[in-house]
Amino acid sequence: MDDRELLELLRARSESAVSALSDTYGAYCRTIAFRILQNDEDVQECLNDVYWKIWTVTATKDIHDLKYYVASVTRNTAVDMYNKNKAERYAERELAVFEELQECFGSCDDVVALTDAIVITDTLNAFLATLPTQERWVFMRRYWNMDGIRQIASACGKREDAVRKMLSRTRQKLKIQLEKEGIIL
Amino acid sequence: MNSAQLLRAIGDIDPVYVDVTPIEELIRKKKPIAWIKWCSVAACLALMAGCGWRIVFPKDNTPVLDDSPRYYASHSFGFDSPYTYCTLAEASELIVVADVESLAEENVPLYMSNIVSVKVREVLKGDVHNGDVLLVEDLTSSEYMHDPDIPMMQYGNRVLLFLVKETIVEYTLSDETKTVYGFTQTYPHLGRFFLDEDGKYHEADTYSENFPYPHSWRVFADYMPRALDEIKDLIGIE
Numbered sequence: 001m002d003d004r005e006l007l008e009l010l011r012a013r014s015e016s017a018v019s020a021l022s023d024t025y026g027a028y029c030r031t032i033a034f035r036i037l038q039n040d041e042d043v044q045e046c047l048n049d050v051y052w053k054i055w056t057v058t059a060t061k062d063i064h065d066l067k068y069y070v071a072s073v074t075r076n077t078a079v080d081m082y083n084k085n086k087a088e089r090y091a092e093r094e095l096a097v098f099e100e101l102q103e104c105f106g107s108c109d110d111v112v113a114l115t116d117a118i119v120i121t122d123t124l125n126a127f128l129a130t131l132p133t134q135e136r137w138v139f140m141r142r143y144w145n146m147d148g149i150r151q152i153a154s155a156c157g158k159r160e161d162a163v164r165k166m167l168s169r170t171r172q173k174l175k176i177q178l179e180k181e182g183i184i185l
Numbered sequence: 186m187n188s189a190q191l192l193r194a195i196g197d198i199d200p201v202y203v204d205v206t207p208i209e210e211l212i213r214k215k216k217p218i219a220w221i222k223w224c225s226v227a228a229c230l231a232l233m234a235g236c237g238w239r240i241v242f243p244k245d246n247t248p249v250l251d252d253s254p255r256y257y258a259s260h261s262f263g264f265d266s267p268y269t270y271c272t273l274a275e276a277s278e279l280i281v282v283a284d285v286e287s288l289a290e291e292n293v294p295l296y297m298s299n300i301v302s303v304k305v306r307e308v309l310k311g312d313v314h315n316g317d318v319l320l321v322e323d324l325t326s327s328e329y330m331h332d333p334d335i336p337m338m339q340y341g342n343r344v345l346l347f348l349v350k351e352t353i354v355e356y357t358l359s360d361e362t363k364t365v366y367g368f369t370q371t372y373p374h375l376g377r378f379f380l381d382e383d384g385k386y387h388e389a390d391t392y393s394e395n396f397p398y399p400h401s402w403r404v405f406a407d408y409m410p411r412a413l414d415e416i417k418d419l420i421g422i423e
Contacts, residue, residue: 028207071205076196083189101188120194128202140202143195147208155211 003066010058018051025067029074035146036078036095046081050074075144097143100167104175104184120183127177131170138163139170 001020009017029050033043050073063069082090128136138156141147149167153160178184 031207065200068200068203068205072196072200072203076193079189079193079196083193086189097192098188101191104188104191117190117194117197120190121197124194125199125202128198136202137204140195140198140204141208143192144198144203145205145208151208151212155208 007058007063007066010055013059018055021051021054021070022047025070028067029070032071032074032145033078036075036082039089042081042085042089043078046074046078049077049081053077071145075146095146097146100171101143103168103171104178119181123177123181123183124174127174131173135166135170138166142167 001024006017006020006024009020026047029047030043033046033050034040037043037046050070053073054070057063057073082095086094128139131139134156138152141152141155142149147155149160149163152158153163156163158166175184
């Protein structure tokens with residue numbers, strides 16, 4: 001079933017919409033969620049939330065790119081679940097991307113600047129606009145898609161070390177940008 | 186703010202920066218490169234067969250040995266079947282002697298490259314054509330060649346294959362040059378830079394449909410002239 005038909009089903013509040021959504025994007029969503037949650041039970045719970053959110057939102061919101069929307073909702077729902085349950089369920093296996101992003105905060109993580117989420121997102125958008133295209137692509141594959149470094153290296157024809165170095169440089173630049181904007185102190 | 190919040194904030198970034206194509210698909214799209222590499226190997230084998238034919242049935246039945254230097258070349262495709270180049274008359278000798286160490290003992294210069302055809306064995310001078318193989322000594326550095334890949338670069342709209350002497354020489358290239366050089370090695374057949382009559386590099390309007398990252402090339406458009414100058418300086422090209 002293509003996206004147009006799927007969106008029509010969702011907008012029509014058809015009972016078959018969720019199963020069609022699951023048939024079309026279930027495996028894709030599962031991959032995204034599992035990368036973050038790494039637990040079948042949590043993934044299933046996450047997917048239920050995702051389908052519910054998409055079902056609810058499509059009634060009122062005009063969605064142009066369903067694949068992006070589904071990926072985005074899944075990614076953000078899984079990250080929210082991870083953050084919410086981090087202390088009690090994921091303490092033993094922190095995501096590697098967390099550790100990497102921790103670099104942006106150095107030793108001053110406990111000195112928190114309270115900043116509106118919209119401001120942070122705006123800052124990130126402005127920051128990404130300044131990056132060379134490939135550097136931005138690698139950064140986003142790592143921290144949006146949460147792809148493995150080996151996979152990213154393979155996809156862009158670089159060595160893993162080169163990708164690690166590129167990411168490290170980008171994180172340093174991001175740290176400077178966040179400090180400049182007063183988002184971290 | 187902490188890393189968890191930052192990770193979450195990244196999720197709300199402008200969709201124009203997001204590529205939702207599953208990474209596995211992007212990796213699969215690179216398959217044609219492997220396919221082309223194998224084709225190169227097949228072409229090399231065909232050339233070897235041609236050499237073999239000429240050896241078995243020489244034109245005048247008399248081997249013509251000359252004083253040209255002999256070269257040993259091994260491909261970098263991960264299987265153990267080195268092939269050799271030399272003057273055609275000497276091919277039999279080198280094809281039989283495919284062992285690197287024994288060649289080294291005989292002071293035969295060692296070269297490492299994957300060679301589709303040998304047409305030019307001169308340092309880049311004068312008119313060169315697409316697919317020409319150029320003998321460039323000492324271009325290699327340990328950094329490049331410990332993981333040998335296709336020593337190839339775009340020069341204008343021509344793809345040049347460098348027959349690179351395998352010596353360890355430390356050169357200091359800028360990161361940009363390394364990036365361009367590395368990238369053109371990886372996607373030599375997909376390169377879309379060309380040199381116009383004014384001597385400026387441009388991108389072509391179209392890309393191969395096999396090429397998943399046309400945007401990546403745009404990044405290199407600015408680097409290319411500088412990187413090429415640096416490489417040309419390095420190998421002493423006017």
